[in-house]
Amino acid sequence: MTPLAIKNLGLALGGEPVLRDVSLTVGAGEIVGLLGPNGAGKTTTMLAAVGLLPRTAGDIAVFGQDPWEHGTGLRRRIGVLPDPNGFYDWMTARDYLTFFAGLYDADLDAASVTRRLDAVGLSPPARQPIGAFSRGMRQRLGLARALIADPLLLVLDEPTNGLDPRGRREIHDLLAERAHAGVGVLLCTHILDDVERLCTHASFIAGGRTVAAGRVDDLVRTHAAQPRFRLELSGPVPPAAPAPADVRVIAHDQGWAVVDLDPAVTPDAAWRELLFLGWPITAIAHEGGGLEDVYLSVVQSGPPPAGAHTTNARSTAPQTGRAA
């Protein structure tokens, strides 16, 4: 049974709509990246997925059941690493894991607790309280807690936050191993490298809507198809010098701009047109494709018009839902 399926999710907090149309699917053995800018609704989506927030529209199914209705039972099968991630600072890591194991009816002996801590690369002194842990150690302990009941679905919010490169690699290996064992993983992160290394699928949300979803390689192929350039500028673009219709500004600041060109226009013609309009261009560099391009492209584009995208990430065809 599919670990997590969200379809057209709508959710309001305090009467204000936060999610308008979010859809994603996490299959068994898949690691799905959930990406989007701050305030896009990623954490809200994750909390709704584990049954902590009630939806106002759409459907959520965790192993075929509604998590809002059957949350207590389903949570035995879900491991969650929330952000922020608080602990009982006066406890030791061992006491903390043993306590949570008890809440999940997982009776762990001392050796099992040691194995759990080793699995996330955490071996603190036996009597060291959690309050004395570094941020990275706390993150590892949170991950150990999420894995305490050997869940079949993992929902992780920024799992590699605060970890050094080696720690990140270890967590990547751990998640890949879990996915290989059939665990579905929903990975919410701002670190695109995590998604590129780990995820088979990605879902981008912006403004409470899914704006693109699909296999990572399909998304990259589709969104990298348009020629993308980075322009170095000697000053700001004059206010009366908008970009021509065949040049789309993806991002810009005082000294630079990233633009997509319409495939129908040649770069030389586009640069001449921009210079004519007063753009202070000093250098032009071709930007390579990648998930960052996809992110900038789909997130800057904003939500697509109603009916303009399909968010079923399980289709074999790339479905990017990019706004026109």
Add this chain to the structure above:
Amino acid sequence: MNAVGLLARKEAGELLLSSRGLGWLLAVSVVLSGFGLLLIGSQELSLLDNAQVVYDMLGIVTGLGALLAVAAGADAIAGERERGSLLPLLLAPIPRGGLLLGKIAGQAAAWAVMLVLAMPYLWAVGSTGQNMIGGGIALVLLGTPVALGFGFLALGLGARLGSSRGTLMPCLILLLLSASPLLLGPSLRQSAIGVAFDTVNPFSAALNAYDAVVIDGQGAASQVWHGLVALIWLAGTAAFAGVGIHRLRH
């Protein structure tokens, strides 16, 4: 041990064995020592009789217990929420009712320890008089629902407000208001407003029961009405907390 028992043990451990919990117990001991000395001094100077001293001590213990319950209750939901440690609990497979039971059971354990701590002080101020045992029984029977009711109130408000400071303020004001009979003179309490307030105030119910048992020499079992008021208070605040925890969103 089931999840509720584990949670209760964790809460009791945090309230009694953590540095903060030990600080609380030390503060309670200091306060009881101070009041104990004042009461014994008053007794020695013949300003208060022995029964009045025991009555006052019972009221002080009940007030301190309610204060401890308010502080612990505000921290148990709103404080944990602010520190981010509530979310992992909400994500664990514990029903909301179990969460509430575990939290209040921890507070009950802390109250029990406080009762044990108070007994030597009670003996110190009242050992030469009568009705001390009856007073102790009345303290357990009526002080417990009053103190735990304040704990439930703080848990329920904490679940709704999400802020420990925001929870503490109204709870402390209510506690001060309800404990005001400890400070008000008899004439004020005998006015129409005072009588009406005493009738519905759980703290007054406990104080009036202590008065009846310790000063008037009545049996603790005869304080049915006062016990009923205290139990209604406990049930009402428990329902308030239950609804608050059930509606708790992150």
